[in-house]
Amino acid sequence: MDEKNIIPLLLDLEANLARKTADILRLIKKYRKVDGSHFSYTEIIESYKKLAGTKGLQKFQPELVEKILMKPIRTMSGVAPVTVLTKPYPCPGKCIFCPNDLRMPKSYLADEPGAQRAEKNYFDPYLQTTNRLEALYAMGHSVEKVELIILGGTWTAYPQAYQIWFIKECFRAINEFRHKNDSNTIVKKYQTFQKKFKASHKKWQTQFFLSNDPVKNKAAFAKLQIKGEDINSQSKVNYNQLVTKYYLEPEKALGVVDYQKASWAELEREQLTNETAQQRCVGLVIETRPDEITPSSIRVIRRLGATKIQLGIQSLDDEILRKNKRGHGVAIIRQAFALLRQAGFKLHVHFMANLYGSTPATDKRDFVKLFKDPDFRPDELKIYPCSLIETAELMRYYKKGLWQPYTHEELLDITSFTLTHTPEYCRITRMIRDIPSQDIVVGNKKSNFRQIAEAHVKATDQKMQDIRAREIRGQKFVEKDIRLKITTYQTAVSQEKFLQFVYQDKILAFLRLSLPKRGITPIIQELADAAIIREIHVYGRSLGIGQKEKEQAQHFGFGGQLIAKAVKICQAKSFQKLAVISAIGTREYYRQRGFSDGELYQFLEL
């Protein structure tokens, strides 16, 4: 660290802390490193964290970091998101729009930022988690409440021993962060596998194996990559076959499969540590297909610690699902919703517009159905208009003139429609997948299309009421003007109550309460006679556990007040107990509020 030059800058920053952000940023540019370059914001924050309280500097002041960061949006929703990818692996799906990038787990593209991070870390869960936590921490974000988002292909299709190991390693990385770092040992392990592979590579007919160098991997796979237009029912090669040949077989022979497995006991040890660790996992998300959801897969997913499921439904039209080779129909989607809701999971749904066979009119019709039909009604949404990718089978349809991307106007029409037709209990987490423009063959290349659609909605005097449009973020509020609003809606298996604290048109906190319909046999025995808290979310900057900050929503006790209200509702409806689908890192929070541990859930006797 260039201590000699950075200390005067830090002293200057302290002295000018009351000034406007723009002045602070100008001030930073006055100082240079020994080599003449400017200090990066990360360098300044890291140095400040190390040196605060020494060398004439006052003790650490979070405001200084905030001024430098300007807008810490990433953790504004209250938790630090850590996204990790599973390794390339066969997927049971054959969806024609899905990319077939052999360097990635199914449906991901090597050029996507998160995917590159995963590749550079051998798709290893410990390395990816540590790396992401370090990056967030270096930028000044609190990482004490972590939402772990596991993406890649179809989670439930991976061997169970791999699933357990993957999550165990994510937990271990969170538990050890800033105390211990096992990264070097893990990297050496992969290097040893590589050496063993090189010694016998002729056997595998490829130069490639487990490299963490994206440039080398790209070159090694250049000739092997699938061309989407060549895929048809007679295709001799497909993603699953090639991934089996180039990854799975060598992995098995070289002992990687044995390394990448763990027992339930090993996972549970890390989970137990996480319950009281400095960094806690307050949410765990996995991604799968509707036809993979069964009562037994749900029990496994829950035991792993998951609290939310990302479910690719894509369409609610049997014919469109068939044309796109999804491998299941709408009835299976209905069943998956019912099972997951009975188990209390939060439902994060992927919905695609512009699929083969759809039109803006059918997309709108399906979107209306998503909320009108009580069998669906998801909690969160990703709306992804279909993008044409070179390696996807859709290329063949495009070349034959059977599929065309929507025009700008059509896309604007459908995205604006979804923004204005999403109810207040749902959050549109993302709109338009962030695919690098060079990977899109034709169609929309604007990754900021959500902003364009939002601007259009405002300009045409329409309203958005989804959660994301109403989050309080850093906005100040007046405590006496906060009110509790309860929205009730029915689903196939429950009555749902969406309890929210609102200030003007902003949302400060919410609780999702599920009141199961009587007479339905529970798929998880311990949930019999129980209402379920599916989610509590309090907005405000992600603060450290126990750390206070004035006028931030997280510390006004909204969580406790919402639970008290939920208890009253359940008592009035004669439920025997209130269950919560708690994340591993929130178990202590619920224990302190009187909940006791069950097998997969925590319970409050009513």
Ligand code: SF4
């Ligand atoms: S199920 Fe998902 S990952 Fe698998 S092929 Fe279909 S879209 Fe791709």
